[in-house]
Amino acid sequence: MSSIIRASKLGYDYYRYTDENEEPELNRAIDQVSLDVKEGQFIAVLGHNGSGKSTLAKHINALLVPTEGTMWVDSIDTAQEEELWKVRQKAGMVFQNPDNQIIGTVVEEDVGFGPENMGIPTDDIWKRVDESLAAVGMLSYRKHSPNKLSGGQKQRVAIAGVVAMHPKCIILDEPTAMLDPNGRKEVLKTIRELNEQEGVTVILITHYMEEVTLADYVYVMDSGKIVMGGTPREIFSQVDTLKSYRLDVPQVTLLAHELKQEGVDIPDGILTIDELVNALC
Amino acid sequence: MKLDNITYTYSPGTVYEMHAIQGVNLDIDQGEFIGIIGHTGSGKSTLIQHFNGLMKPTSGKVLYEGKDIWQEGYNLKSLRSNVGLVFQYPEHQLFEVDVFTDVCFGPKNQGLSKDEIEGRAREALEHVGLAEDMYKKSPFDLSGGQKRRVAIAGVLAMNPKVLILDEPTAGLDPKGRDEIFDQIQSLREKRGITVILVSHSMEDVARYVGRMIVMNHGQVAFDGVPREVFTHYRELEAMGLAAPQITYIMHALKYRGLDVDTQAITIEEAKKSILQALGER
Numbered sequence: 001m002s003s004i005i006r007a008s009k010l011g012y013d014y015y016r017y018t019d020e021n022e023e024p025e026l027n028r029a030i031d032q033v034s035l036d037v038k039e040g041q042f043i044a045v046l047g048h049n050g051s052g053k054s055t056l057a058k059h060i061n062a063l064l065v066p067t068e069g070t071m072w073v074d075s076i077d078t079a080q081e082e083e084l085w086k087v088r089q090k091a092g093m094v095f096q097n098p099d100n101q102i103i104g105t106v107v108e109e110d111v112g113f114g115p116e117n118m119g120i121p122t123d124d125i126w127k128r129v130d131e132s133l134a135a136v137g138m139l140s141y142r143k144h145s146p147n148k149l150s151g152g153q154k155q156r157v158a159i160a161g162v163v164a165m166h167p168k169c170i171i172l173d174e175p176t177a178m179l180d181p182n183g184r185k186e187v188l189k190t191i192r193e194l195n196e197q198e199g200v201t202v203i204l205i206t207h208y209m210e211e212v213t214l215a216d217y218v219y220v221m222d223s224g225k226i227v228m229g230g231t232p233r234e235i236f237s238q239v240d241t242l243k244s245y246r247l248d249v250p251q252v253t254l255l256a257h258e259l260k261q262e263g264v265d266i267p268d269g270i271l272t273i274d275e276l277v278n279a280l281c
Numbered sequence: 282m283k284l285d286n287i288t289y290t291y292s293p294g295t296v297y298e299m300h301a302i303q304g305v306n307l308d309i310d311q312g313e314f315i316g317i318i319g320h321t322g323s324g325k326s327t328l329i330q331h332f333n334g335l336m337k338p339t340s341g342k343v344l345y346e347g348k349d350i351w352q353e354g355y356n357l358k359s360l361r362s363n364v365g366l367v368f369q370y371p372e373h374q375l376f377e378v379d380v381f382t383d384v385c386f387g388p389k390n391q392g393l394s395k396d397e398i399e400g401r402a403r404e405a406l407e408h409v410g411l412a413e414d415m416y417k418k419s420p421f422d423l424s425g426g427q428k429r430r431v432a433i434a435g436v437l438a439m440n441p442k443v444l445i446l447d448e449p450t451a452g453l454d455p456k457g458r459d460e461i462f463d464q465i466q467s468l469r470e471k472r473g474i475t476v477i478l479v480s481h482s483m484e485d486v487a488r489y490v491g492r493m494i495v496m497n498h499g500q501v502a503f504d505g506v507p508r509e510v511f512t513h514y515r516e517l518e519a520m521g522l523a524a525p526q527i528t529y530i531m532h533a534l535k536y537r538g539l540d541v542d543t544q545a546i547t548i549e550e551a552k553k554s555i556l557q558a559l560g561e562r
Contacts, residue, residue: 179481248456259555
């Protein structure tokens with residue numbers, strides 16, 4: 001499999017301006033970050049607020065360019081300004097608040113906005129709109145007004161808007177933080193289907209540990225660095241280390257961990273309810 | 282506080298007429314810790330805005346300490362000092378030059394003396410766990426979790442008897458979630474205030490509140506202690522909600538023949554019950 005996203009010793013500095021007369025303070029948001037994501041993978045990134053996850057995500061579609069090191073998206077160096085649009089087309093981004101990402105007054109127009117900007121012929125735009133809305137299960141809402149939709153539906157429209165640009169990779173920055181349980185479920189299902197059926201590479205940034213169990217590989221960030229990397233099972237078997245990074249594990253994993261400490265014979269890194277039930281019964 | 286058969290109708294008498302809440306009766310005692318859950322659009326936000334008179338019911342009565350708040354001559358301003366409402370993403374409402382001044386804004390508007398204002402601000406900041414070295418910082422230089430605490434302190438400084446929080450932990454990392462909840466809990470114990478919490482996290486509701494109210498289509502679907510309400514997890518799912526992961530684990534174990542308490546909703550309860558069941562086997 002070829003690499004779709006590769007980062008080598010990435011560093012990003014920004015200045016914080018406190019007072020007009022004072023020297024600005026130099027901050028390092030990400031530091032020595034190296035990544036290698038293969039095409040079709042489902043990657044999760046965990047980290048507490050301010051750990052550098054979002055800054056890293058913004059490097060993947062060239063919203064930010066590194067101060068140090070290099071980021072390649074499908075072999076293109078994101079620091080090359082003339083390649084900017086190519087990079088953004090290959091790597092699409094979905095943010096936390098769906099209301100900030102929807103601009104059209106009708107669902108289908110919103111989804112068509114991306115391809116239209118890419119100069120795609122009109123017939124093809126509509127084809128892409130159809131396909132994208134079908135992929136997120138929102139086809140029957142194409143003539144609806146986005147502001148009448150639920151949070152989960154809006155977020156799926158936002159995802160369709162990205163899908164319509166035919167990206168190779170989608171980066172989702174806490175896409176479920178503002179949603180109710182149902183909305184969360186809908187969005188996750190959509191993400192998983194895009195990954196499995198359409199082969200889109202997914203990078204999911206989240207604070208919900210349950211959402212991470214689906215990933216092929218998990219990165220944990222702290223103070224701008226990648227401090228852990230592994231499969232969900234490897235990561236979640238280290239309950240205490242995760243807690244030291246202000247993170248958590250899914251409830252089922254924590255329960256299994258605590259039972260094990262009480263002497264119950266179960267394996268490490270239990271991720272699903274079925275696994276726990278099978279271990280106990 | 283008492284809601285007596287309240288209904289709120291949007292655009293009454295037009296084709297857009299819609300009941301946001303309908304026939305809601307609630308009796309809330311001083312010192313209760315209440316969780317309100319419901320999917321997006323179920324009427325939660327409309328409901329909480331009735332508690333401090335931001336919305337006026339189309340029919341029915343809102344009583345605070347036995348008095349009808351919409352009676353002529355009722356002092357709504359004093360009601361709003363007694364019933365503090367923290368909106369979703371309250372950090373977007375910070376505006377002052379530094380943390381301390383921002384927290385002083387509420388009590389200043391209550392017409393208190395300077396000493397009293399500053400005393401309250403200090404106390405409120407202490408309650409939310411912000412140290413003195415933060416007081417002179419610009420609120421915009423803080424992390425997400427810190428900003429949120431400043432915003433909560435701003436409401437606390439008005440010395441409310443009832444504190445209503447709309448999704449106080451949305452977007453925070455797990456540690457930040459725990460910290461905010463622990464502080465709310467200890468605040469409730471220290472000051473004896475009533476806390477009403479709107480949340481999408483069933484796990485948090487299970488862990489902290491004494492009573493939960495489930496809203497569905499603008500009506501109260503369930504009102505009771507969490508362990509009892511979560512036994513209706515199938516019905517909750519039909520409403521677009523869910524139970525904590527623990528509930529599902531316990532039901533799965535029971536189904537497989539392990540004699541556990543299916544009403545357990547926290548990790549501690551589940552651990553105890555499983556250990557006991559394993560011991561008896």
